[in-house]
Each structure stands twice: as C-alpha cells, then as structure tokens.
Amino acid sequence: MLxxxxxxxxxxxxxxxxxxxxxxxxxxxxxxxxxxxxxEAEGADELVLLDVSATPEGRGHAVDTVRAVxxxxxxxxxxxxxxxxxxxxSALLDAGADKVSVNTAAVRDPSFIDRVAGxxxxxxxxxxxxAARRIGGxxxxxxxxSGKERTGIDAIAWARECAARGSGELLLTSWDxxxxxxxxxxxxxxxxxxAVNIPVIASGGAAHPDHLVEAIHAxxxxxxxxxxxHYAEYTVGAVKDVLAARGIEVRxx
Amino acid sequence: MSDxxxxxxxxxxxxxxxxxxxxxxxTPDVTTDPAAVRAAQAVILPGVGAFxxxxxxxxxxxxxxxxxxRAAAGRPLLSVCLGLQLLASSSDxxxxxxxxGVFDAHVARFPDTVKVPQxxxxxxxxxxxxxxxxxxxxxxxxxxxxxxxxxxxxAARAEHGGPFIAALEKGALLACQFHPELSGPWGLALxxxxxxxxxxx
Numbered sequence: 001m002l003x004x005x006x007x008x009x010x011x012x013x014x015x016x017x018x019x020x021x022x023x024x025x026x027x028x029x030x031x032x033x034x035x036x037x038x039x040e041a042e043g044a045d046e047l048v049l050l051d052v053s054a055t056p057e058g059r060g061h062a063v064d065t066v067r068a069v070x071x072x073x074x075x076x077x078x079x080x081x082x083x084x085x086x087x088x089x090s091a092l093l094d095a096g097a098d099k100v101s102v103n104t105a106a107v108r109d110p111s112f113i114d115r116v117a118g119x120x121x122x123x124x125x126x127x128x129x130x131a132a133r134r135i136g137g138x139x140x141x142x143x144x145x146s147g148k149e150r151t152g153i154d155a156i157a158w159a160r161e162c163a164a165r166g167s168g169e170l171l172l173t174s175w176d177x178x179x180x181x182x183x184x185x186x187x188x189x190x191x192x193x194x195a196v197n198i199p200v201i202a203s204g205g206a207a208h209p210d211h212l213v214e215a216i217h218a219x220x221x222x223x224x225x226x227x228x229x230h231y232a233e234y235t236v237g238a239v240k241d242v243l244a245a246r247g248i249e250v251r252x253x
Numbered sequence: 254m255s256d257x258x259x260x261x262x263x264x265x266x267x268x269x270x271x272x273x274x275x276x277x278x279x280t281p282d283v284t285t286d287p288a289a290v291r292a293a294q295a296v297i298l299p300g301v302g303a304f305x306x307x308x309x310x311x312x313x314x315x316x317x318x319x320x321x322x323r324a325a326a327g328r329p330l331l332s333v334c335l336g337l338q339l340l341a342s343s344s345d346x347x348x349x350x351x352x353x354g355v356f357d358a359h360v361a362r363f364p365d366t367v368k369v370p371q372x373x374x375x376x377x378x379x380x381x382x383x384x385x386x387x388x389x390x391x392x393x394x395x396x397x398x399x400x401x402x403x404x405x406x407x408a409a410r411a412e413h414g415g416p417f418i419a420a421l422e423k424g425a426l427l428a429c430q431f432h433p434e435l436s437g438p439w440g441l442a443l444x445x446x447x448x449x450x451x452x453x454x
Contacts, residue, residue, distance in 0.1 A: 001375065001376065001412050001413075002367075002368075002371060002373050002374070002375050002393075002412075002413055003373060003374045003375065003376070003390065004373075005373050005374065040437065045373065045374055045392075067268075070268055070269065070272050071272055071275070073272075074272075074273055074276070074434065074435065074436070074437050074438070074440065074441055075392065075435055075436075075437055076392060076394075076432075076435045077269075093266045093268070094266070094268060095268060096268035096269060096272060097266075097268075098266065098269055098394075098435060120266070120302070121302045121303065122370055122396065123370045123372060123394040123395065123396070124266070168370045168372065168394075168396075169370075169372055197365060197368055197369060198368060198369065198370065199368050199370075199372050199373070221368060221372070221373065222373065251374040251390040252390075
C-alpha cells in the first residue's frame, strides 16, 4: 500500500531559511542544507523548498540552494515560489529538484501547466492551489500573490482543470487556515480530493499531529507542515508515531 | 573515463541519480554514444518522461541495439522507472510503439480506483529468488506499471490498485519501477549492492 507522506516545508529567502528552525545541535539554523539533512534523518518522506525571495537577485540563489540540498538529500525535493518560465523550471530540475510547483503563473496562463507537464512529465508538475472561502457565499475561490488577490475562480473547478492539463499533484493551501494553528480546512480538502484523481497535499493550519491525522482522513495523500517542525514542537518521527498509532500507514526507517 | 555510464535519453532529470552515485563514490559518464554503452562495465538507463518519447530518443542515438545486447548477455544494466518499462514489449502509454522487448510483457496504466500518478513511498516485497532486492519502502512516481513478472526474472512486488511489479532482477540486471536514488538509505544501499554485483560480473 502507498503510505501517507509527511512533508516538511522550508521557506528560503535569499538562500537562507526563514521562520527560524530550532533543531537541537544545528550549527547553522539558517542553512537549508543542514535543515534538509536533519529532516531526512528524522524520517521526512519528501521536502518542499519554497523560495520566498522578494527580488530577482534573491531568487537567483534558489538554483544554488537546490544544488547544495540535492548533494546531501536522498529523498524527493519539490521546489516552488515565483516560478514563471519553462527555463526557470528547467534550471531548478537540472540543479536537483525532482518536481516543480507552479502557482500564480498557472492561474494567469493555465497553458503553463500543459507546457510544464508536457516537457517534464506529469509526475514533475505540481500546482500549488491557494484557496480561500468566498466572502458571503458558498465554496472557495483561488487567491494569488500570497493571498493578497482574490481571483473569483472557483477552487474546485480550478483543481479539476489543473489535473486535466496534466498536473500530477496538487499542493492545496487554505489561506483562511494558514498560520492559525487551528488545523487544515477539512471541507476544502475533501471537496478537492473527491474532485480529482491525482494526489492532494494538505497545507495550511497544522499545529498538532492530530491535525495531520484529520487531513488524511479527509482525503489528503500527504500532509505538508512548516512551523510544527521548525520550532521543534515535534520531530517528523514523533509525528509519524502519532499517525501510526492512529492506524495510518507511514514509512518507517 | 568511468566504468559506470548513464544513458542520456533527452530531457531526463539526471541530477538526483548523479547525486546518489556521488554519495557512493561513483562519478559516472553521461553519454548517448552506443560504443560507450557497449563498452562500459555498468550501464544505467534512467527514467525519462513518456514511453513513446523514450523509445524515440533511444532510436535516434542507435541505443536500442546495444541495450538489448547487454540485457541478452546479462551484462550489468540498471533500469530506473520508465527505464524498466522500456525493457517491455509495449505500453498503454504509446499504443503501437514497440519497446526494447528484453522481455515479453505489456505495461498498463494503473486502474482509476486509485490516485494516478502513484506518488510516494510504497512497501516493496521481494520474492525468494531476489539477491539484490530487500524488503523496505521505496519512492515511486509513475502512472503505468508492469502487472506481472516476465518469465525468468525474480521480482519484488508492491500494491497500488492490486499488485504490480516494483522491481525485477536477473544476475547483474536490475530494473526498478521506483527511484532508488530517491529512496533514502534503503535505496542507496540497493544501488551499492548493484554496483558491487556489476563490478564482479
């Protein structure tokens, strides 16, 4: 049986990890390579590296960061953040990413998904779907620019379109829940998971291992979390212990 | 010149397999040269995009014959992901396109009862004949798979909408549907065992 994946997310800005990581004994908490190696050793199933650099100069570090991380990492690596062109995707993959995650550029021009999937394969083409509940109405709409812009596009219909265009996986973030530490938006997760036949990674809102359990029960194939791991509240291994104790099959080392 | 050669078959992402080999102290040559594929002690055929494009790339560089010869002679060959599928005779992914035909088998798409592509870690169970493959969890990224093992090969199986072939081995021939280079210490140990077998062959 395919196990459910636990995926830590590293936010990287100008080549440095942001949202301080508090691992014991880490010589340099801001070094993405140290953080990546530590997560793999703890039992992470994959790693997502999100480039949150605000400038082109900052984003220029991403390829170097990916190359350095790949040298120490023997689990899959997904890279996203500000991805606009096939050339940029190609550079990240050549440097050692296994999948690329596209977001705003795909919403602006959905054919970008076809091009990424056509060139590199569906298994390589992740679409990050950022969704927020509609104000004063039912359902969810797609948001872009870090949640600052509401597009009016129905999130469920958009998820279906991403899959139809060749995306092999959706990284679904609830902008209502992100940062709230109150758990994932389970209704959104179930609605999207039932709408598409590709894996859905849950993101946004996790603060406790039980939140990850809930997300998997709601239909998520994988759970992504950042702060729950960064602040060493739980190790990846401790979270997997909880999942296993709740009857969820996870990979054990 | 390295005794290990990786076949470059197009837009394949080779960075992860190169990084994995480097961690084992191996710096392979990357080539499209049929003579290099014939001469090398050990050859790796990595996973690349789609079945039809993969076969087209092999034919473009006259690589089909040297790969078939290696497999027929039992000379060390590691095929990864699509690489395994290319050894078969045909695939749902490219109807009418012949594979290398190293074994007589058809590659089929996973049923719609499960999420496709299969992305993630699956439990691999080798049969009693396997010498290189060991039980453990391996990382898969595939929409198509071999439903049954061809005659004459030992197999490891996993479950995704029913049993499927996770890997095949015969002497120094190893074909993995999963990515050993992305399967953590378990995958690197398998790569290491294959390299050792390849150098002793």
